[in-house]
Amino acid sequence: MWEVMRSRNSSFKEEDLKKETSPSSASSAVDSRFNQTLRSVHGLLKGRSFPGKILITRRTDPQDDLILRSPDSNRSLSDNDTGSSERVDESSQDGLQNRSNASTTTSFSKMKLSTSNSENASREVQKPTVGARATDSARLMKFTKELSGTTVILDNLRELAWSGVPPYLRPSVWRLLLGYAPPNSDRREGVLRRKRLEYLDCVAQYYDVQDTERTDEEINMLRQIAVDCPRTVPDVSFFQQPEVQKSLERILYIWAIRHPASGYVQGINDLATPFLVVFLSEHLEGSVENWSMADLSPDQISNVEADCYWCLSKLLDGMQDHYTFAQPGIQRLVFKLKELVRRIDEPVSTHMENQGLEFLQFAFRWVNCLLIREIPFHLVTRLWDTYLAEGDALPEFLVYIFASFLLTWSNKLQKLEFQDMVMFLQHLPTNNWSHLELEMVLSQAYMWHTMFKRSPSHLVS
Amino acid sequence: MASTGLSSSNSSSSSYDLSFKILLIGDSGVGKSSLLVTFISNSVEDLSPTIGVDFKIKLLTVGGKKLKLTIWDTAGQERFRTLTSSYYRGAQGIVLVYDVTRRETFTDLSDIWAKEVELYSTNQDCVKMLVGNKVDKESERVVSKEEGMTLAEELGSLFLECSARTRENVEQCFEELALKIMEVPSLLEEGSAVGKRNILKQKQVHHTSGGGCCS
Numbered sequence: 001m002w003e004v005m006r007s008r009n010s011s012f013k014e015e016d017l018k019k020e021t022s023p024s025s026a027s028s029a030v031d032s033r034f035n036q037t038l039r040s041v042h043g044l045l046k047g048r049s050f051p052g053k054i055l056i057t058r059r060t061d062p063q064d065d066l067i068l069r070s071p072d073s074n075r076s077l078s079d080n081d082t083g084s085s086e087r088v089d090e091s092s093q094d095g096l097q098n099r100s101n102a103s104t105t106t107s108f109s110k111m112k113l114s115t116s117n118s119e120n121a122s123r124e125v126q127k128p129t130v131g132a133r134a135t136d137s138a139r140l141m142k143f144t145k146e147l148s149g150t151t152v153i154l155d156n157l158r159e160l161a162w163s164g165v166p167p168y169l170r171p172s173v174w175r176l177l178l179g180y181a182p183p184n185s186d187r188r189e190g191v192l193r194r195k196r197l198e199y200l201d202c203v204a205q206y207y208d209v210q211d212t213e214r215t216d217e218e219i220n221m222l223r224q225i226a227v228d229c230p231r232t233v234p235d236v237s238f239f240q241q242p243e244v245q246k247s248l249e250r251i252l253y254i255w256a257i258r259h260p261a262s263g264y265v266q267g268i269n270d271l272a273t274p275f276l277v278v279f280l281s282e283h284l285e286g287s288v289e290n291w292s293m294a295d296l297s298p299d300q301i302s303n304v305e306a307d308c309y310w311c312l313s314k315l316l317d318g319m320q321d322h323y324t325f326a327q328p329g330i331q332r333l334v335f336k337l338k339e340l341v342r343r344i345d346e347p348v349s350t351h352m353e354n355q356g357l358e359f360l361q362f363a364f365r366w367v368n369c370l371l372i373r374e375i376p377f378h379l380v381t382r383l384w385d386t387y388l389a390e391g392d393a394l395p396e397f398l399v400y401i402f403a404s405f406l407l408t409w410s411n412k413l414q415k416l417e418f419q420d421m422v423m424f425l426q427h428l429p430t431n432n433w434s435h436l437e438l439e440m441v442l443s444q445a446y447m448w449h450t451m452f453k454r455s456p457s458h459l460v461s
Numbered sequence: 462m463a464s465t466g467l468s469s470s471n472s473s474s475s476s477y478d479l480s481f482k483i484l485l486i487g488d489s490g491v492g493k494s495s496l497l498v499t500f501i502s503n504s505v506e507d508l509s510p511t512i513g514v515d516f517k518i519k520l521l522t523v524g525g526k527k528l529k530l531t532i533w534d535t536a537g538q539e540r541f542r543t544l545t546s547s548y549y550r551g552a553q554g555i556v557l558v559y560d561v562t563r564r565e566t567f568t569d570l571s572d573i574w575a576k577e578v579e580l581y582s583t584n585q586d587c588v589k590m591l592v593g594n595k596v597d598k599e600s601e602r603v604v605s606k607e608e609g610m611t612l613a614e615e616l617g618s619l620f621l622e623c624s625a626r627t628r629e630n631v632e633q634c635f636e637e638l639a640l641k642i643m644e645v646p647s648l649l650e651e652g653s654a655v656g657k658r659n660i661l662k663q664k665q666v667h668h669t670s671g672g673g674c675c676s
Contacts, residue, residue, distance in 0.1 A: 224490075228489075231510060265538065266511075266538045266540070266541070373509065419516075423518070
């Protein structure tokens with residue numbers, strides 16, 4: 001999705017950019033324009049439209065964003081990209097028109113013009129496919145090129161992966177993004193072999209032992225994990241296979257033993273599942289529902305488990321305090337979310353407050369399980385492409401994703417009273433979501449993040 | 462019926478005589494959420510572990526009164542207790558659940574959960590109901606009915622054995638609790654008070670430190 005916007009940006013003429021932010025006026029102009037943008041976005045949010053809005057922010061700081069975030073912005077409006085952007089464009093046009101009132105500045109008008117131009121350009125190559133952008137050939141080639149070098153440049157890979165990784169490359173890309181597999185291809189096999197053996201050692205040392213060798217605490221932890229594994233992703237039948245549950249149990253137990261500050265916390269079982277399906281996809285074909293663990297050799301299973309274990313560890317290294325006593329990391333992110341929503345969508349924020357709704361009542365689970373529980377399972381890996389591409393910045397960016405996710409239902413929320421609102425938020429209607437809806441959430445999050453990071457005082461923690 | 466001309470189009474806030482807040486507590490995996498889902502929706506499904514707190518509403522008629530029960534279903538794992546403890550406030554009824562096939566879930570009720578109730582419940586007269594779940598697994602049972610009754614006596618609570626899977630005694634569990642609540646004058650008053658909406662709108666006491674630009 002955000003490749004769409006970047007491509008659009010790249011269609012601006014150099015002169016336009018200079019006009020917008022000529023050195024002499026830039027510093028003073030940026031602040032006031034930012035505030036203006038903020039006000040306008042408030043209005044825009046009602047319509048919930050996308051790429052057009054993103055241009056607003058990206059344009060305020062072209063030097064920065066364009067250069068920083070788009071090494072590959074010189075073209076890749078693929079067929080699929082165009083297809084999906086086309087649909088979005090229509091709504092964003094509505095949004096723009098609704099909003100072209102008093103607050104519209106000349107820069108917005110210009111922007112709108114530019115947008116239309118690039119739309120016309122993209123219409124010429126329009127194809128009907130939507131939502132399959134991660135597999136389009138231009139992107140595939142970029143991924144292949146990026147992965148084939150002796151040393152993978154992680155920043156480039158993050159850039160690409162942010163917008164979605166082709167499924168068959170996902171295992172390799174995720175291992176790299178998480179810093180599990182080394183960027184240097186000569187070392188890669190050796191490191192993975194060593195790490196996988198290390199995991200096997202852990203299993204032998206901690207898991208394959210009698211209960212008499214465990215402390216009471218460890219017995220309790222294993223018991224809790226054993227209670228939870230059979231009820232992990234209960235709506236996907238693959239996870240009902242006893243062998244899958246055993247693998248999950250080993251991964252979680254080893255992780256818990258090696259992370260005594262938190263130990264096993266419910267929800268971490270959910271977090272292991274995307275890794276499991278992605279690393280299993282290297283060995284099993286077709287849809288997850290039809291997979292059978294019986295088709296795998298013991299070696300394959302233990303390698304998959306090892307990869308899951310290490311990747312889960314890497315992911316959680318960045319958010320350890322989400323799972324320690326009182327879960328301060330989660331409380332902090334929920335607090336930031338509340339603040340951010342207040343900045344972005346005052347009416348919703350006020351309504352929620354008037355109704356006495358606490359963010360912890362719904363967002364706690366969002367953070368604890370990183371939204372896995374809130375969207376259909378088949379979309380989770382796509383969401384995680386973006387998570388893993390964010391790397392160390394993920395916790396900060398999560399707040400924006402959550403805000404964007406929540407405000408998808410901005411209009412609806414304002415009509416609900418406390419009880420209906422809590423129940424609505426605990427069972428959000430995402431059943432029929434496709435990549436498109438998810439990517440809209442991510443694009444919006446990206447836009448807000450770009451906007452607000454320039455004004456950090458809004459979000460002091 | 463005809464006289465309830467005020468009934469709102471809003472399903473969950475349609476007319477009722479009394480409204481009570483109920484809390485479900487107990488160890489992880491004893492079947493709190495399953496009990497609730499069975500009670501609310503007549504369906505039996507496999508559920509993920511509850512994270513934090515879940516919330517459901519049930520309208521029912523007990524003793525000739527139309528009741529609205531707002532039920533908070535809490536996560537059982539210890540790590541979530543800081544969060545869940547704030548939900549005890551203002552509850553008129555608390556359901557303490559254990560699994561008759563796992564003894565530790567039973568002993569934890571007196572070792573841990575009863576103490577939590579004492580510590581966090583703001584309602585002196587709050588009615589407790591002890592529930593032994595999973596009686597459909599009779600062959601795996603390790604906690605006898607007599608033990609359950611003894612504990613209930615100690616806790617001064619009601620007692621039932623039930624099965625979320627077969628639905629046995631599930632409705633009774635909530636109905637008996639509601640009946641008992643209505644027998645307690647102070648709770649009855651709370652349930653019918655003008656400010657009944659406020660029962661739900663508890664302000665969380667546990668704001669983390671961290672603060673913010675505006676706090």
